[in-house]
Amino acid sequence: MKMTIKSFLKIMSVFTIAVLSQTASAQTTDTQRYTVTVPSTLSITGPADQTLTHDTTNNNQVFAPGSNTANHWAVQSNSGAGATVNLRTNTPFTHTSNSVYKRDAKLDLAVSSSDNNGTSAIWTVSTASDQTNFAGSDNVAAVQATSSQPGKATLALSVTFITNTYSTLLQGDYQIDVVGTIAAN
Numbered sequence: 001m002k003m004t005i006k007s008f009l010k011i012m013s014v015f016t017i018a019v020l021s022q023t024a025s026a027q028t029t030d031t032q033r034y035t036v037t038v039p040s041t042l043s044i045t046g047p048a049d050q051t052l053t054h055d056t057t058n059n060n061q062v063f064a065p066g067s068n069t070a071n072h073w074a075v076q077s078n079s080g081a082g083a084t085v086n087l088r089t090n091t092p093f094t095h096t097s098n099s100v101y102k103r104d105a106k107l108d109l110a111v112s113s114s115d116n117n118g119t120s121a122i123w124t125v126s127t128a129s130d131q132t133n134f135a136g137s138d139n140v141a142a143v144q145a146t147s148s149q150p151g152k153a154t155l156a157l158s159v160t161f162i163t164n165t166y167s168t169l170l171q172g173d174y175q176i177d178v179v180g181t182i183a184a185n
Contacts, residue, residue, distance in 0.1 A: 041078040044085060044182040047071045054166070061161040065112070072112050072154040075123070075145070079184035082122070082147035085155065086181050089141050092132040093161050093174040101170040106131035106160040107178070109143035115151035122151035131162070148185070 047070060050063050065071035077083035087109060095101035108129045114121040127144040145155055159178060163169070 043076050044180045045074040046180050058163055058166050060163050063159040065156040069154050072156050074154055076152035078150040081185040082149050083182050083184050085145045087143050089176050089178050091139050092134040093176045095170050096173045096175055102134050104132045104162040105141055105176050107141045107143045108158040110156045112154045112156040114153040123147045123153035
């Protein structure tokens with residue numbers, strides 16, 4: 001195939017027009033999207049185990065959390081509908097070596113700190129107090145806090161050993177376990 005200069009110039013003209021056309025129609029703006037994925041958060045952390053020595057009176061013995069937040073339950077949820085926290089015991093205080101000896105337990109709950117939505121606290125107490133009645137076959141005491149939106153809180157739980165009559169207590173240790181659960185609403 002023989003190419004003439006005229007043919008060559010025609011091809012080069014078409015090529016030059018094509019290159020200039022692309023340059024003239026180059027993109028002048030664009031976008032880039034940035035996305036942050038927030039994973040689900042639903043947590044509850046109880047304080048360290050506590051002990052006390054009975055004061056040898058007929059007074060009830062109270063495990064009070066006080067102002068030290070290390071003695072409070074820490075809860076957090078980022079569910080859009082909030083969460084519900086239950087703190088519960090399924091037994092009264094029971095002697096560790098002779099389970100015949102029992103004393104009732106009382107739970108009292110308060111919100112000690114909470115995120116707020118600008119006007120009010122996100123977490124509130126829905127059941128503030130409950131106690132066992134082992135003589136009446138009620139071994140459960142349960143309290144509850146709720147939120148209706150994402151947020152965190154510290155919950156102050158007081159646990160009371162109901163003494164009744166000190167002289168009828170068997171020497172030794174009486175124990176109870178409080179179990180905390182959190183669930184998204």
